[in-house]
Amino acid sequence: MNWINLMIEIAMPIILAIVTLIVGLALIRVFVRLLKNQIEKSKLDESLKPFLVSVLSVGMKILLVVSVIGILGIPVASFVAILGAAGLAVGLAFQGALSNLAGGVLLLTMRPFKVGDYIEGGGYSGTVKAIQILYTELITPDNKMIYVPNGVLSNAGIVNYSVHDTRRVDFTFGVGYEADNQLVLTTLKEIVTNHEAVLQDPEPFIRLSAHGDSAVEYVARVWVKSEDYWTVHFDVLEQVKTTFDDVGISIPYPQMDIHTVN
Missing domain, CATH: 1.10.287.1260 (Helix Hairpins)
Structure with missing residues (x-):
């Protein structure tokens, strides 16, 4: 027993x-x-x-x-x-895992971004869904989930597009050398100032910027609310093409003049 x-x-x-x-x-x-x-x-x-x-x-x-x-x-x-x-x-x-843990603590302490911000860092970009103990979850604009190790984010440069309420949209347009300079400037100014999402303070900046090989280049820089960035970007591109066609301003493609000598 x-x-x-x-x-x-x-x-x-x-x-x-x-x-x-x-x-x-x-x-x-x-x-x-x-x-x-x-x-x-x-x-x-x-x-x-x-x-x-x-x-x-x-x-x-x-x-x-x-x-x-x-x-x-x-x-x-x-x-x-x-x-x-x-x-x-x-x-x-598992030094990498410990690095990710330390990176998570660093990100939560320094707070370079928060949930809901759109960021770019470590070779990835997307909207922050969560900051986990070892990795950060990002959702891309096409609804993909990316798991970025916290160690990578904490040791790399981070671009936070959501910190400020406004952003600047930069455009570069090429027109033919035969186009009237004042007509181009006036047309571009009318397009950007008439867009309801473009802010008038700071005032839109439009100037001739370069004499290119195939075209004269103009820059247009406008300020918008951060959430309107892509709307303004695509709207202005479409409106410029339509308006330039209507007023006879050509948008040349790359070309080369060849002169032959007998």
């Missing part, structure tokens, strides 16, 4: 540890779900919400594992020491 008692003594902690692990994981999932709902309803910054949920979920799972280790009778202090040594080895092996 002694061996039966011995088996019971050995099996009970194992069974209790397994039950604790299963129940604990289930409770963590429920708690994280409830916590996520509460955080979503809170007034916390949108950038912090997914990051906070991720950190709390990982933290609770670590505490659960430590509790299970204690139930099995393994000294927690020894386990923590082993875990620290293992963590050092894993850290050396």
